[in-house]
Amino acid sequence: MDFELSDELKAVRDLARDFAEKEIAPKAAEDDRQQRFRKDLAIKMGELGFYGAVIPESYGGSALGFLALSLITEEVARVHSALRVYINMQVGPALTLLQFGSEEQKKRWIPPLARGEKIGCFAITEPDAGSDVAAMRTTATRKDGSYILNGTKIWISNAPVADTALIYAYTDRAQKHRGMSAFIADLNQPGVSRRALETMGAHASPIGELTFENFRLPAENLIGKEGDGFKICMWQLNQTRLNCAGGALGVARAAREAAVAYCNQREQFGQKIGQFQMNQDLIAQMIVHEEAARLLVYRAAWLADRKQPNNLEVSIAKYTSAEAAAFAADAALRILGAYGYSTEFPVERYLRDAKSYQIVEGSSNIQKIIIAQDALGYRKANRS
Numbered sequence: 001m002d003f004e005l006s007d008e009l010k011a012v013r014d015l016a017r018d019f020a021e022k023e024i025a026p027k028a029a030e031d032d033r034q035q036r037f038r039k040d041l042a043i044k045m046g047e048l049g050f051y052g053a054v055i056p057e058s059y060g061g062s063a064l065g066f067l068a069l070s071l072i073t074e075e076v077a078r079v080h081s082a083l084r085v086y087i088n089m090q091v092g093p094a095l096t097l098l099q100f101g102s103e104e105q106k107k108r109w110i111p112p113l114a115r116g117e118k119i120g121c122f123a124i125t126e127p128d129a130g131s132d133v134a135a136m137r138t139t140a141t142r143k144d145g146s147y148i149l150n151g152t153k154i155w156i157s158n159a160p161v162a163d164t165a166l167i168y169a170y171t172d173r174a175q176k177h178r179g180m181s182a183f184i185a186d187l188n189q190p191g192v193s194r195r196a197l198e199t200m201g202a203h204a205s206p207i208g209e210l211t212f213e214n215f216r217l218p219a220e221n222l223i224g225k226e227g228d229g230f231k232i233c234m235w236q237l238n239q240t241r242l243n244c245a246g247g248a249l250g251v252a253r254a255a256r257e258a259a260v261a262y263c264n265q266r267e268q269f270g271q272k273i274g275q276f277q278m279n280q281d282l283i284a285q286m287i288v289h290e291e292a293a294r295l296l297v298y299r300a301a302w303l304a305d306r307k308q309p310n311n312l313e314v315s316i317a318k319y320t321s322a323e324a325a326a327f328a329a330d331a332a333l334r335i336l337g338a339y340g341y342s343t344e345f346p347v348e349r350y351l352r353d354a355k356s357y358q359i360v361e362g363s364s365n366i367q368k369i370i371i372a373q374d375a376l377g378y379r380k381a382n383r384s
């Protein structure tokens with residue numbers, strides 16, 4: 001066992017930290033306030049090779065691996081969690097095509113996503129299908145060499161701005177899980193309408209609805225075979241969940257750093273507030289949860305780099321990091337008091353952003369179900 005990062009990984013982490021501190025941080029508060037999509041930074045992260053970290057060179061990436069991507073993700077989210085979502089929206093569809101796509105699909109769709117030339121998204125959730133993915137209603141009906149999509153997706157990150165979407169829909173609803181299929185789509189075509197939605201946090205990450213009305217996709221946009229969609233979706237969620245786990249870790253770290261700095265600076269009752277044991281209790285708990293989350297995220301990424309199954313480890317990491325982030329942001333806000341509650345300091349943003357991690361990519365309750373059902377022998381978590 002080796003807990004030391006290689007020189008290559010340290011260099012990747014330092015590059016991401018430098019980029020986040022110099023290019024994301026200065027405008028983070030304003031981007032959040034103005035709910036601004038930073039397309040320039042989304043493109044820049046592509047140019048710097050952030051998305052390509054898990055993509056082979058033959059498709060425009062650098063194949064540095066999942067640990068590298070987790071380090072990048074943590075550094076970006078530490079400075080502005082909303083911009084972490086940009087990473088997931090490029091990498092999720094690209095990785096799914098890499099795993100299940102035809103050679104033609106890989107060549108056509110992956111490089112522009114990996115380089116940030118096309119803005120990506122993935123569309124799973126629907127008004128009546130959140131945790132219960134199989135309850136989705138969107139249909140894809142085969143007609144004259146095309147698939148015709150009808151239905152509405154909701155809470156889709158990048159929906160208002162995406163060029164390319166990975167979409168899940170039923171080709172045969174009667175077959176439930178086994179009748180779902182996955183598609184890659186150019187969204188800038190007739191039949192797609194978009195509606196932006198507002199959320200409590202992650203304001204610089206545009207989110208919204210995608211409605212498909214007789215949206216025609218060429219048959220070659222089907223990924224894998226008809227009926228493969230649910231398994232593809234579960235596989236994809238395992239990748240994108242790891243990204244969320246890394247993002248939550250970044251938020252936990254940002255909140256802890258803010259709390260420690262404030263404890264060492266603020267004086268009340270004639271001493272630094274770090275001297276108060278109730279604050280020390282919060283700091284100690286923040287560190288314990290954050291360190292546990294970090295080791296779990298790195299382990300899950302390490303397993304991915306060894307091409308070993310890691311669904312269980314990803315769920316454990318995602319649950320731990322999401323809870324660590326929410327705890328740390330809440331604790332930091334308590335420690336900073338009115339300054340924490342004020343919009344002049346980033347801690348209230350950390351709290352709003354942290355809450356998202358208990359919901360997205362399988363809520364904390366869904367992760368607990370996956371973990372417990374694996375332990376009880378009801379449903380094996382590690383599949384491939």
Ligand code: GRA
Pocket residue numbers: 084085088089124125130131132133134157177178230231234235237244311359360361362363366370379381383
């Ligand atoms: O028997 P079978 O051949 O039909 O297969 C079953 C099972 O073996 C079938 O699917 C298979 N299966 C899998 N295959 C491969 C199940 N899990 C896997 C897997 N991991 N790999 C049906 O299985 P089931 O267990 O009966 O399925 P279920 O109970 O309908 O659902 C399972 C579960 C609850 C885990 C699933 O629905 C789930 O993961 N729900 C959470 C949904 C979620 O994570 N949504 C995320 C939305 S996207 C998002 O949040 C974007 C965030 C953006 C950002 O911030 O970055």
